[in-house]
Amino acid sequence: MSSTSAPTPLIGVIVCSSRQPRVCPQIAALVTSTIENWTSTSSDSPPRAKLQLIDLAVWNLPMFDEPTIPSQIKNYCDYAQPHTRAWSQEIQKYAGFIFILPQYNWGYPAVIKNAIDYLFNEWRAKPAMIVSYGGHGGTKSAGQLRQVLDGVNMNVAETMPALAFPDRTVLVKAAKGDDLNLGEESRIWTEERKDIYKAFEDLMALVSKTL
Secondary structure, eight states, X not given: OOOOOOOOOEEEEEEOOOOSSOOHHHHHHHHHXXXXXXXXXXXXXXXXXXXXXXXXXHHOOOSOOOSSOGGGOOSGGGOSSHHHHHHHHXXXXXXXXXXXXXXXXXXXXXXXXXXXXXXXXXXXXXXXEEEEEETTOSHHHHHHHHHHHHHTTOEEOSOOOEEEOSSHHHHHHHHHTOOOOOSTTOOTXXXXXXXXXXXXXXXXXXXXXXX
């Protein structure tokens, strides 16, 4: 009697900043490598997933320009704009999402709110995980984004890692988009990396309920 294993879920890692220069891709790389390395070395049976980057700067969606309220759209073909249809098809591919976002003036970037608002049913019931960063860790932006994700009926992981830049030198480098040297040998955010994996475990527990 043959048995088949469940397919590996695809998780979208959303880079929630399009500012230039920016450090968000470096943070996303840190989060991704932390999860992948921990998954490969943990003695437990860690959740398996394939992580794929979704860079909002690359997508470069215009400000919302659909004539119909997204919650009323049941099929991606019914969107008016080709970029919305493409965005809908992209988001439908994923079993869950990791949002990587900075904090700007005590809030989150407009680019992610715009990207979320383009759709509704594509986000609905999908699990999500939030990782914020900034001079104070970005907890205000994370809290605000959580409210928005609740608004589109996503299931958000309770653990929300907040990565505070350790000193002004690192903060200035981040503002310039300089290399922060966030490899595995880096001593930055060693404890916070544990929070990242705990959040990922929370996320995958939510994903497992949807498969």
